[in-house]
Amino acid sequence: MTADLTALSAAGIAGAVRRGEASAEAVLDAHLTRVERLEPTLRAFLTVTRDRARAAARAVDEKRRSGGPLGPLAGVPVALKDNLQLEGVETTCASKILKGHVAAYDATAVARLKAADAVIVGKTNLDEFAMGSSTENSAFQRTANPWDPARVPGGSSGGSAAAAAARLCALSFGSDTGRSIRPPAAFCGVVGLKPTYGLVSRYGLVAFASSLDQIGPFARSVEDAALALSVVGGHDPMDSTCASAAPPPVPPIPPDLKGLRVGLPREYFISGLDPEVEKAVRGAVDVLKGLGASVREVSLPHTQYAIAVYYILAPSEASSNLARFDGIRYGFRDRSPRGLEELYERTRGAGFGPEVKRRIMLGTYALSSGYYDAYYAKARRVRALIARDFELAFRDVDLIACPTTPTPPFRFGEKTDDPVAMYLSDVFTIPSNLAGNASASLPCGLSAAGLPLGLQLVADRFGEAALFKAARAFEAARPFPALP
């Protein structure tokens, strides 16, 4: 096989490796060559695990030679967001406080990728502890959008989105607490899936907000995203919030979408929505209609409260989850103090970056005596109302279609001085985390300036099968634009 091996899909690579048309090592070399060429501009990776990847690829090739059965991701180069534990390799969460911290075990999702014969090529950049919408909050580097290096890749899983888009890997994984997979997918022109809460084990994902966090894939096709989920999803006794449900198999492309009921939430098509985004999303909805789907308006009346609820609950959970980073057991320790209290305070003050400190402060405030009922308890109640909005809507429709982000990818520095403006960029993705349902971003066109735009499809909890079916039909009818 002489064609560019990085142009193959994950399913294509696994097929070629299984049939012996390409070796896993040749596939890896093609991707590593691209990493060398493009990384100086993109800076998607915090660690490239060249040697481990080569050993893994050779093991796959050896397994094939000896006639062993190969897994569904045989020889597929995969990148991991650097908040997923890969044994023996640094997990930093793009934070100074975890610099030098080496994972002592594999996340369940990572163990399943290895068992499926995937080849892990590295750990990707993120907003520190996954807190951010542009990957500008990384303590170490900024990652460029492959479509326009002057723009952000979205966040917090910006490195994984950029790496998949630029074909530095065939698949990548991120985590999504309020946005962190779908807007980066939209901004980088790839498919990004936030699975139903509980469908993928969180064991080995460094916790940000445990009632919201979910691991999911980035891919350049719906088929690959579904394939990735089928490998990492399913029950895990190591995560007590992991459901017993198995992920759906990769569906074939349906000939049409007759009978599918699609809802457009009135509250999402608002002033402030960029006209180019709106046009692309409405065009995408017309494609679904053309395939036979019926489209109607639905209402999610508590949408306006979602950001406030999220920015109380997520920082509250984060302030608790990040209490463990205190200079005692992991990574960085400020060695100047004399007492234990001072050691905690100085280590955390110097080790965490501004956005993480801001959120720890916000969460500590919302949980503190005198404010708990007004903020945390109230937000939990309103969260239930938001989840109820979706339950009612899904009595009338099978899927909800809406924009992934209110705007095309923005420029570096455009929103860094105003936390509230940055928080508002996640208005369309946060509700799905609060409700715990399934949602994906699909490329649905380019802006006049040539920037990718995203269509978000939201399904009910454990509705991934319906989501993939519609997404595959959409993709076949309107092929995704490829990175020039």
Add this chain to the structure above:
Amino acid sequence: MSVSEADVRRIAKLARLRLSDEEVRLYGGQLSKILDAMAELGRLDAAAVPADAPAASGALREDEPRPFAGRESLLANAPERDGPYVKVPRVIE
């Protein structure tokens, strides 16, 4: 909603964060602004709504200790250690 410097220092103490004077001023202003943006929650009456997370699976299992193969790897991450112990500054004078 205005968050005073004294509030910020009290919250920082609870959160075990050493902040510079500049950070105290910055976060005070930003927290005030963020809390203002959340004020709309106060206008919604949700007293009758139960505060349950919608997503928990409710699965239970026995909490049984099992051997962990990477004990040494875990200990190796401690910034200061003494054999199988993690070292901390003196806490009892």
